[in-house]
Amino acid sequence: MAIQQKYQSGSFQLTSELLLEGAFCAIEQAWHLLENSVLLFQGERYATSVVLATYCLEELSRSKICFDFRTRILEGTPVTSADFSARREDHERKLADGGISPLVHKCEWVTEPIDPRQDERSVENVIAGVRKRRNRLPKDALEARKKALYVDLVGDSESWNRPCLVGFDEAEPWLVIAQEAYILKRSQLVHSTDPEIQAAAATLSSTRGLPEPHWNLINFTSGPGG
Numbered sequence: 001m002a003i004q005q006k007y008q009s010g011s012f013q014l015t016s017e018l019l020l021e022g023a024f025c026a027i028e029q030a031w032h033l034l035e036n037s038v039l040l041f042q043g044e045r046y047a048t049s050v051v052l053a054t055y056c057l058e059e060l061s062r063s064k065i066c067f068d069f070r071t072r073i074l075e076g077t078p079v080t081s082a083d084f085s086a087r088r089e090d091h092e093r094k095l096a097d098g099g100i101s102p103l104v105h106k107c108e109w110v111t112e113p114i115d116p117r118q119d120e121r122s123v124e125n126v127i128a129g130v131r132k133r134r135n136r137l138p139k140d141a142l143e144a145r146k147k148a149l150y151v152d153l154v155g156d157s158e159s160w161n162r163p164c165l166v167g168f169d170e171a172e173p174w175l176v177i178a179q180e181a182y183i184l185k186r187s188q189l190v191h192s193t194d195p196e197i198q199a200a201a202a203t204l205s206s207t208r209g210l211p212e213p214h215w216n217l218i219n220f221t222s223g224p225g226g
Contacts, residue, residue, distance in 0.1 A: 024200050037049045050144055144170070
């Protein structure tokens with residue numbers, strides 16, 4: 001384990017080795033969350049599948065945070081455990097930092113592909129709509145998790161949100177996004193040119209592994225919520 005330099009405040013200085021270890025632990029956890037989300041989805045437990053899929057995205061973000069701080073240390077800027085804690089507490093920012101916004105095209109609510117025969121103003125409107133959805137995606141992920149997890153009053157109405165009613169169509173986009181985000185992050189690590197990252201990836205692959213998804217979401221069929 002990397003040496004940790006303690007401070008009187010209770011915070012301590014992080015090392016690049018420690019953050020590299022944390023980055024790989026986070027992506028390993030992201031895999032476990034993704035795999036369990038798929039199992040729940042296959043069992044038609046759609047609400048809980050959404051919860052785990054969005055937490056998978058957060059763990060992928062945690063991995064990115066570790067890599068970002070590692071880069072800062074390698075560039076000569078000290079990083080403390082307090083810096084790390086402050087960055088990981090903001091769930092929406094974590095989701096934004098995790099790079100999920102470019103995956104917005106995986107969601108069912110995205111507009112149809114741009115038709116080159118459309119006039120210039122129509123194309124600009126379509127592009128603006130996609131950008132807006134990208135910016136909203138982290139907040140949408142948090143809202144989807146709340147809806148899938150908590151019984152609560154719906155807005156100003158006299159009705160209750162019931163997580164058990166979350167269905168196939170609501171759950172599938174988040175599972176697809178989580179899977180694509182994991183595949184992308186895994187590919188970046190496996191094919192990294194950084195010698196330390198290569199060594200860490202090889203070590204993890206020989207012990208716990210960085211598995212590739214072994215299921216086919218296309219074959220999943222719709223069923224009751226749960």
